[in-house]
Amino acid sequence: IxxxxxxxxxxxxxxxxxxxxxxxxxxxxxxxxxxxxxxxxxxxxxxxxxxxxxxxxxxxxxxxxxxxxxxxxxQGWTVAKNLLGNERFMVSRVAENKRILSRLHELLASPQQVDIVLEADFFKRLAALEIRLGGLEAMASRLLGRFDSGLSIGAEPSMLKLLGSQLVQELDRLLYEVIAYCGLPLDSVSRPDDPVPVCSDSSDMIASAMFHHRGYTIAGGTSEVQHNIIAK
Ligand SMILES: Cc1cc2nc3c(=O)[nH]c(=O)nc-3n(C[C@H](O)[C@H](O)[C@H](O)COP(=O)(O)OP(=O)(O)OC[C@H]3O[C@@H](n4cnc5c(N)ncnc54)[C@H](O)[C@@H]3O)c2cc1C
Structure with missing residues (x-):
């Protein structure tokens, strides 16, 4: 499954x-x-x-x-542990986080935003997430360097997986605030006879992605399991 x-x-x-x-x-x-x-x-x-x-x-x-x-x-579990480490490194989602961030900036700058009132602390939260993304990228680069030098890898892939998935979900939250009421209908799905999006042409996709990304907490090993690996 x-x-x-x-x-x-x-x-x-x-x-x-x-x-x-x-x-x-x-x-x-x-x-x-x-x-x-x-x-x-x-x-x-x-x-x-x-x-x-x-x-x-x-x-x-x-x-x-x-x-x-x-x-x-x-001895398949030993092979699988290596593979899971690689998967978790891949799902640190640095590139995906950057893509969401640039979408967020694009939408903030778009004229469609005029009617939407953002929370007072919106830009403070955005800045905090941008700083965390910088940290995630630095950590992923450091781990790549260790891979390239043939050095041993510990719980770092689990840390990256955990941080990357949390960041995607928090950036999604901001993205969702930016599209506001436009995020409500999943146009092409809930209204198949009228597939024209209500607001920005990406609001349907943003709303859909936000729910899809909830699964990142589970895929590649759940957050609880990553916490256990890091703690050990
Ligand atoms: C979007 C998505 C894509 C996926 N794609 C694939 C795929 O391509 N290939 C594939 O093989 N699988 C895939 N999966 C499955 C995924 O890898 C598993 O769902 C995931 O590893 C969790 O395993 P599980 O479902 O058996 O949950 P379980 O391990 O049964 O966990 C159930 C609950 O118990 C908790 N738990 C379990 N063990 C511990 C523990 N030791 N300590 C504390 N809490 C614990 C978990 O955190 C969770 O809350 C995908 C899942 C998702 C959501």
Missing amino acids: WTSAAEHADYIFALVRTDPAAKKQLGISFLLIDMNTPGIEVRPLLAFNGKRLWNQVFFSDVRVPRHNRLGDEN
Whole structure:
């Protein structure tokens, strides 16, 4: 379940139990599976906005050649931990945060904003988030430097994932305040007969993205799990 973009994928990886008697993290192997293998079925999972953001992937009697195993048999969790570190680094979302920030500045400067009254502390909150984004980018660059030098990586990817997802959601909040009442209708979904957006042509997308981005707290490992990793 929740397999993003499975409908486009050539390969999927799966962590499969290969030793039922071993304790939890042991006895798991990491397989790379060709999506054209007989027995694989991809069913769409529609999000609240009607979009196909995820899938359910079913495996029925799927056979995978032994050479498609990555790493040693029963050592799949070690491979997965590395992969999760890379994923969390990727989802530090520096670029995405910058894109949201520049959208925010564009909208603030647009003439459509004349009727919208912002909270008194709006620009103070915006400045604080811009500073945090600068910190996130510096931290991500430092981690990239460590990767490049072959130095060991600790809980930094978890820190980046946590900070990046929180920042996206807080910037979304500001973006939503800026589009104000324009954010209310999800035009193309809730009013399919009248797909013309009410306000800015991006208000539909902004409102939809704000809800979609709530999932960043969960995707790639939940915030609670990241807190645990950092604490250890
Ligand atoms: C937008 C989105 C995209 C996704 N894309 C993919 C994808 O492409 N491929 C894929 O494989 N998966 C994908 N997922 C699934 C995602 O990785 C999992 O949902 C996520 O890792 C959480 O696991 P879970 O759903 O099993 O929750 P659980 O682990 O069951 O957690 C349930 C609750 O218990 C808490 N919890 C669990 N363990 C602990 C702990 N040790 N300490 C404290 N609290 C704990 C969690 O924080 C959470 O609140 C996606 C999810 C989302 C939302």
